[in-house]
Amino acid sequence: MRSETFGRELAAIGALGLLLLVLAVVAPSFFALSNLRDLALDNATVLIAAVGMTCVILTREIDISIGSQLAIAGVVAGLLFKEGLPMAGVVPIVLAIGAVFGAFNGALVAWGLPSIVVTLATMTALRQGLRWSTQGEDVLGLSGGFQWFGLGQEAGRAVIIGIALVVFSGAAWALRNLAAGRALYAVGTDAEAARLLGIPSRQVVFSAFLLLGVLTALAGILGAVRFPQVQTGTGMGFELKVIAAVVVGGASVSGGRGSLLGTLAGVALLGTLGPALTFLKVSAFWEEALQGAIILAAVALEGIRHAPGGSPARPRGSQSQPKAA
Amino acid sequence: MTRPWRHETIVLGLWIAEVALFSVIGHNFATPGNALEVARISTEVGLLAIALTPVIVSGGIDLSVGSLMGLSAVLCGMLWRDAGFSIWTSALVAIAAAGVGGLLNGVLIARLHLAPLIVTLGTYSLFRGLAKGLTGGVETYTDFPKEFLFLGQGYLGGVVPAQVPIVIAIAIAFWILLHRTTIGRAIQAIGFSPDAARYAAVPVGRRLGLAYLLSSLAAGLAAVLYVARVGQAKADAGTSYELMAITAVVLGGTSIFGGRGTIHGTLLGVLAIATLQNGLRLADLPVELAGILAGALLIGSIALPRLFSRKETS
Numbered sequence: 001m002r003s004e005t006f007g008r009e010l011a012a013i014g015a016l017g018l019l020l021l022v023l024a025v026v027a028p029s030f031f032a033l034s035n036l037r038d039l040a041l042d043n044a045t046v047l048i049a050a051v052g053m054t055c056v057i058l059t060r061e062i063d064i065s066i067g068s069q070l071a072i073a074g075v076v077a078g079l080l081f082k083e084g085l086p087m088a089g090v091v092p093i094v095l096a097i098g099a100v101f102g103a104f105n106g107a108l109v110a111w112g113l114p115s116i117v118v119t120l121a122t123m124t125a126l127r128q129g130l131r132w133s134t135q136g137e138d139v140l141g142l143s144g145g146f147q148w149f150g151l152g153q154e155a156g157r158a159v160i161i162g163i164a165l166v167v168f169s170g171a172a173w174a175l176r177n178l179a180a181g182r183a184l185y186a187v188g189t190d191a192e193a194a195r196l197l198g199i200p201s202r203q204v205v206f207s208a209f210l211l212l213g214v215l216t217a218l219a220g221i222l223g224a225v226r227f228p229q230v231q232t233g234t235g236m237g238f239e240l241k242v243i244a245a246v247v248v249g250g251a252s253v254s255g256g257r258g259s260l261l262g263t264l265a266g267v268a269l270l271g272t273l274g275p276a277l278t279f280l281k282v283s284a285f286w287e288e289a290l291q292g293a294i295i296l297a298a299v300a301l302e303g304i305r306h307a308p309g310g311s312p313a314r315p316r317g318s319q320s321q322p323k324a325a
Numbered sequence: 326m327t328r329p330w331r332h333e334t335i336v337l338g339l340w341i342a343e344v345a346l347f348s349v350i351g352h353n354f355a356t357p358g359n360a361l362e363v364a365r366i367s368t369e370v371g372l373l374a375i376a377l378t379p380v381i382v383s384g385g386i387d388l389s390v391g392s393l394m395g396l397s398a399v400l401c402g403m404l405w406r407d408a409g410f411s412i413w414t415s416a417l418v419a420i421a422a423a424g425v426g427g428l429l430n431g432v433l434i435a436r437l438h439l440a441p442l443i444v445t446l447g448t449y450s451l452f453r454g455l456a457k458g459l460t461g462g463v464e465t466y467t468d469f470p471k472e473f474l475f476l477g478q479g480y481l482g483g484v485v486p487a488q489v490p491i492v493i494a495i496a497i498a499f500w501i502l503l504h505r506t507t508i509g510r511a512i513q514a515i516g517f518s519p520d521a522a523r524y525a526a527v528p529v530g531r532r533l534g535l536a537y538l539l540s541s542l543a544a545g546l547a548a549v550l551y552v553a554r555v556g557q558a559k560a561d562a563g564t565s566y567e568l569m570a571i572t573a574v575v576l577g578g579t580s581i582f583g584g585r586g587t588i589h590g591t592l593l594g595v596l597a598i599a600t601l602q603n604g605l606r607l608a609d610l611p612v613e614l615a616g617i618l619a620g621a622l623l624i625g626s627i628a629l630p631r632l633f634s635r636k637e638t639s
Binding site for chain 2: 062108111112113114116117118120121122123124125126127128129131132240243244247253254283285286287288289290291292293295296299300302303304
């Protein structure tokens, strides 16, 4: 099992290496320090959310509402700051809101509802709720203490990238070494067997969604503080970008398989693609098509390797849910 | 059937309640003209939802149909304006091209046994990306011939929106396919258990391939009707339509786990959402409420049966 997972990780790392090699030969200016820093900054938020999404996908569930959650986190952070709250007060409140969203999804899924339907519903409801309460207006004029947490551009950038790295390495360590981390794999591999081993499957699923909610809120704040305004339309399609990165990094949507190292490679590969196109003088409008091709190639590789005999993959959802009565 | 009522009956009741409510609080809601406008506005999502029903009944999902609409719309405009084909040839080729996209989904899912969610997430990016790449992200095709625009804007006999009979015909065809043919039975059987279906000599791969092919052809047709309705073809046509269509299908009683679902349920789901949007607007209430209520209804529609059946699942 480990070797299979590792194969998919290697594919993502290999593809990333190839892309970087091409760039090194054709457009060495890509590796200018400022460019790499911007790249890291752009993908820090994706990486943070992808850490949470990896945990959810490991348990064989999915969350497509995080784009809406991300937007709400950014907008609420901006509004609270405008109300005069210091950032030290804004951050915990927004993280708590993220925890509530995650807990709501997680509770319904742990209760036995299919995660794709639950989060489809919360995705729509949260997005429309946000549009209603802001009337589509962006939060403007957030200078001073909001942008870069008031630390200035240089330090602010370092803080964002630093937080992303801390979240990533902490989670990567926990996933390998803590009982809670191994429980995610156990539940995703076979929820019933995990339950018989004494692992509280439902609590594990709930916790994965809770964690994803908090990390998405964190990503929302870090994305927002880069600019002096917060756009209410932000985060559309964010969920699919994050899921794509996780899957390209080798996690299996049928649960129990994947690693954060792979997720990092997936985020880096898909995140490098857009800027790389610019450096290779290809129209940036082809980025999305190439991303799609990479996702298909990544899963097709696995499919070809495991093809003969298997039954068609089942849709995701809670594990032992009986068919409609 | 352990349920107290059939799911479709509940959605029908919900829709009637909406109609009753908005007849009272909406301005000019209960008019034949408005009813036909609701039908016109829900054409494209309706087509996608109808064709997604067999896919979801088979236990799969297709996230790529909205993107495929964008690609088909752009192809239709390109072939007509840049390649000099007649508008009808262009439309047919665009629909056929959507079919090719569906075959790609079908081969990856049915042949290689890949997860439908991830395959169609990949083609969701791929199709939309191709549409954007081909148009450089900005090209918009307009000034289509009048007889083509009639398809989306005209009225048959001065009353019935031109696209409504097309959708009704497609709905009837899908209803017969899913509920009155062995192919439909096979698709339901696959949704319950692909392995059992295979042991029962159902050609699982071909039936799944057919479901994805049909959903993509419907996306192509929806793209043509969309272009005729709004009078322009752009790469962003159909953005997030797949989510609206899936919402309607699930609200209409199709199980996301497969095996169970009906075309008439889906139609009721589409109508319930479209009526909600239209009614809120005519009652001067915020349109965003439609999205919030649709989300609540969606969760309610899957939570209630579970609440009532009271079956412990480990």
